[in-house]
Amino acid sequence: MSLVSRVRVTVQDRDQGRRPVGGKNLVNDPVLGRVLSLAGTHGAVEEVKTGDADDVSPDAALVKARLIIPLDPYIKAYGWDDWYSDSTWSIFRWTDDGKTFGQGPKWGVAQTGQNVAVFANTEKLKALGYDPANMPTTFDDFNAMLADIRQKLPKNEPVIQFGNNEGYGTIHMYGGIQAAYVDPQSVRDWIQHVPGSSYDTPENIQALKTYQEWASNGYFNSDYNAKKYDQSAADFGKGQGVFWMGGDWDSSIIKAGLGDNVMVMNIPPGASGTWASIGATSGPWHISAKTKYPDVAAAWLDYVIASPEAQKLMYAQQQIPAIAGAETPSGDPYLGQVAAAWQQVAGDDGLMLYTDWASPTMYNTLASHFQNLLAGKESPEDMAKAVQADWEKFDKTLK
Amino acid sequence: MAVSADAAAPAAAADAEVEKARRATQRAPGEPRNVAWLYILPGLAFYLLFTLAPLAHTVELSLFDWDGLTPGRYIGFANYREAFSDPLVRESFRHSAELIVFYALIPVVLGLLLTALLTRHPVRGFTFYRTALFLPQMLAGVVVAQAWVWIYASDGPLNELLRTIGLGSLARPWLGDFSWALPAIGGIGTWVTYGLCMVLFIAGAQNIPTSLYDAARVDGAGPLREFFAVTLPGLKNEIVVAFVLTTINALRSFDLIYNTNQGGPGTTTYVPSLYMYQNAFVYNRVGYAAAIAVILAATIFALAFLVIYLTGRGEER
Numbered sequence: 262m263s264l265v266s267r268v269r270v271t272v273q274d275r276d277q278g279r280r281p282v283g284g285k286n287l288v289n290d291p292v293l294g295r296v297l298s299l300a301g302t303h304g305a306v307e308e309v310k311t312g313d314a315d316d317v318s319p320d321a322a323l324v325k326a327r328l329i330i331p332l333d334p335y336i337k338a339y340g341w342d343d344w345y346s347d348s349t350w351s352i353f354r355w356t357d358d359g360k361t362f363g364q365g366p367k368w369g370v371a372q373t374g375q376n377v378a379v380f381a382n383t384e385k386l387k388a389l390g391y392d393p394a395n396m397p398t399t400f401d402d403f404n405a406m407l408a409d410i411r412q413k414l415p416k417n418e419p420v421i422q423f424g425n426n427e428g429y430g431t432i433h434m435y436g437g438i439q440a441a442y443v444d445p446q447s448v449r450d451w452i453q454h455v456p457g458s459s460y461d462t463p464e465n466i467q468a469l470k471t472y473q474e475w476a477s478n479g480y481f482n483s484d485y486n487a488k489k490y491d492q493s494a495a496d497f498g499k500g501q502g503v504f505w506m507g508g509d510w511d512s513s514i515i516k517a518g519l520g521d522n523v524m525v526m527n528i529p530p531g532a533s534g535t536w537a538s539i540g541a542t543s544g545p546w547h548i549s550a551k552t553k554y555p556d557v558a559a560a561w562l563d564y565v566i567a568s569p570e571a572q573k574l575m576y577a578q579q580q581i582p583a584i585a586g587a588e589t590p591s592g593d594p595y596l597g598q599v600a601a602a603w604q605q606v607a608g609d610d611g612l613m614l615y616t617d618w619a620s621p622t623m624y625n626t627l628a629s630h631f632q633n634l635l636a637g638k639e640s641p642e643d644m645a646k647a648v649q650a651d652w653e654k655f656d657k658t659l660k
Numbered sequence: 661m662a663v664s665a666d667a668a669a670p671a672a673a674a675d676a677e678v679e680k681a682r683r684a685t686q687r688a689p690g691e692p693r694n695v696a697w698l699y700i701l702p703g704l705a706f707y708l709l710f711t712l713a714p715l716a717h718t719v720e721l722s723l724f725d726w727d728g729l730t731p732g733r734y735i736g737f738a739n740y741r742e743a744f745s746d747p748l749v750r751e752s753f754r755h756s757a758e759l760i761v762f763y764a765l766i767p768v769v770l771g772l773l774l775t776a777l778l779t780r781h782p783v784r785g786f787t788f789y790r791t792a793l794f795l796p797q798m799l800a801g802v803v804v805a806q807a808w809v810w811i812y813a814s815d816g817p818l819n820e821l822l823r824t825i826g827l828g829s830l831a832r833p834w835l836g837d838f839s840w841a842l843p844a845i846g847g848i849g850t851w852v853t854y855g856l857c858m859v860l861f862i863a864g865a866q867n868i869p870t871s872l873y874d875a876a877r878v879d880g881a882g883p884l885r886e887f888f889a890v891t892l893p894g895l896k897n898e899i900v901v902a903f904v905l906t907t908i909n910a911l912r913s914f915d916l917i918y919n920t921n922q923g924g925p926g927t928t929t930y931v932p933s934l935y936m937y938q939n940a941f942v943y944n945r946v947g948y949a950a951a952i953a954v955i956l957a958a959t960i961f962a963l964a965f966l967v968i969y970l971t972g973r974g975e976e977r
Binding site: 322427485621622632 | 727728729730809812813814833834835836837838920921922923924925926927938942943944945
């Protein structure tokens with residue numbers, strides 16, 4: 262690695278925040294393109310790599326294959342420590358062998374927050390006799406509210422709009438329930454394979470039971486397994502369902518449909534009182550091990566993640582800057598709610614990360630067992646055992 | 661005698677040499693010249709480079725534990741042992757067997773039916789029907805899948821139709837239903853492949869001498885009798901080709917399932933190619949994926965040969 266030093270990158274946004282942040286579009290930007298091609302003769306893409314947007318496992322592979330470098334010297338040089346809480350930082354940490362997640366050097370940094378939140382149709386809430394400004398603050402109250410709404414709504418109208426065709430809708434939906442019953446730290450420990458962690462615990466089985474009840478009580482639209490995630494957000498925007506529980510990255514889809522008749526909140530906490538939810542950051546950015554100019558790449562990361570200009574661009578795309586103390590969006594109360602929900606969870610060390618990160622096969626294991634659970638084809642106990650078996654199979658390969 | 665024998669031996673040897681030399685330069689009448697290899701070479705090179713070499717490489721990979729990035733580790737037949745005891749592999753192959761009904765059997769029967777309808781009498785707009793019915797075959801799988809996701813949606817055209825004709829109780833989110841998801845995907849497969857069968861059969865039917873039909877009619881054969889006595893035997897070769905092609909399609913079906921259900925709900929629509937893809941590109945288990953691929957390829961070969969053998973096409977060669 263070259264001598265670590267701070268490099269100042271100044272970039273002017275010519276289009277006043279209309280361009281997407283992150284991804285390849287910026288690389289094509291004439292101004293940035295020039296800055297970045299100064300940085301490396303191979304062009305900009307060589308300098309900074311981003312992981313897969315929804316999957317952290319490529320990071321382990323990149324670390325293991327030594328394709329990226331640790332960012333710790335830059336974190337120190339620039340003072341990036343304050344950007345994230347420890348639980349969020351753990352997303353970017355891997356031991357040098359790429360085997361242990363959540364420990365070791367920090368290999369990446371990310372721009373936006375991903376928080377699975379509760380979106381509510383305020384018009385419907387009012388019609389059902391609820392005050393959107395005075396929503397439940399405990400999970401039990403929230404659960405009771407769902408049951409009450411089920412009673413009041415016509416039978417063919419869902420309480421919660423749900424799209425699970427791809428199989429990740431259910432992972433997100435369950436996150437909210439799990440957060441109420443299980444300590445977020447133990448969920449993170451399980452994902453990061455801290456010895457002794459288990460999915461097969463009484464608390465988690467209780468959460469799985471509650472989830473199964475949501476299905477058997479008919480809170481969801483009956484076609485949830487056939488409906489795509491984003492489609493369910495769009496349908497919620499069309500007024501189908503009182504709630505939508507999903508990723509805040511779809512907040513613009515919902516806003517486009519419901520306009521001002523929508524509010525955002527985190528699922529209320531269980532007995533622990535911790536505001537927790539399933540979520541993480543957007544795909545992390547890395548510095549290539551092959552670059553001759555890591556300092557310049559680090560300067561770019563500093564700019565693209567924390568600069569006021571970058572934050573403005575993220576908000577323009579209805580995305581939430583991940584860093585602590587990010588500016589609040591001006592003149593957009595809805596986006597302000599989305600940002601506040603992220604800061605609430607991230608600040609309370611309540612970000613549980615995505616449970617499908619627990620093993621390479623976990624995504625499909627969770628997706629298919631959740632579908633069986635909700636259809637009443639599998640008991641919560643059996644599901645907990647099956648999921649834990651997947652975890653243990655992978656856990657052995659880490660030893 | 662000894663002398664003459666001694667003299668004869670070299671002479672015979674020389675004769676043999678001459679004969680060998682003659683054989684080397686002259687060929688029996690009709691025997692192809694070696695230059696033919698030159699003509700085959702470009703195609704052969706491509707085939708070797710892009711089909712046989714990857715196939716051999718896949719077989720090699722299947723003997724390794726490899727994550728696709730770091731160096732692999734030779735593990736012999738462990739991947740195969742695991743695959744044969746993996747319940748999801750078995751379930752995937754069972755689903756494939758079910759899909760053969762939808763991708764091969766039903767399209768061949770439908771194709772024969774349409775051929776009988778379209779060839780017996782001149783049909784107005786014959787070319788239009790033929791083109792329209794063949795069209796699904798030409799669409800990209802992703803497009804087809806997206807269109808059918810919409811058709812099968814709970815408020816999509818299929819369910820609306822069922823409700824309109826009073827069969828609303830049958831309406832359901834087809835792709836989200838545990839029992840109906842696989843048949844629903846099979847239905848898409850039928851829609852895609854029957855056009856291919858039909859075009860093959862119509863082309864074949866045009867090669868059946870009309871004198872056979874005339875003879876059958878003179879003998880008083882009705883449409884049904886005529887179909888079984890003349891058309892069906894006359895299309896034997898085309899039916900074999902159609903079966904082989906559609907069975908291969910069924911076994912390696914991926915795009916429709918990937919773009920509709922990705923194996924869900926539960927594991928009800930898992931097929932070998934999807935599981936192979938997940939292992940290779942999601943789970944970073946390239947060796948295991950290669951083993952599944954080899955098993956799948958062997959199954960396809962075996963089934964194709966079985967179809968050809970059972971229909972006796974091999975004997976004609």
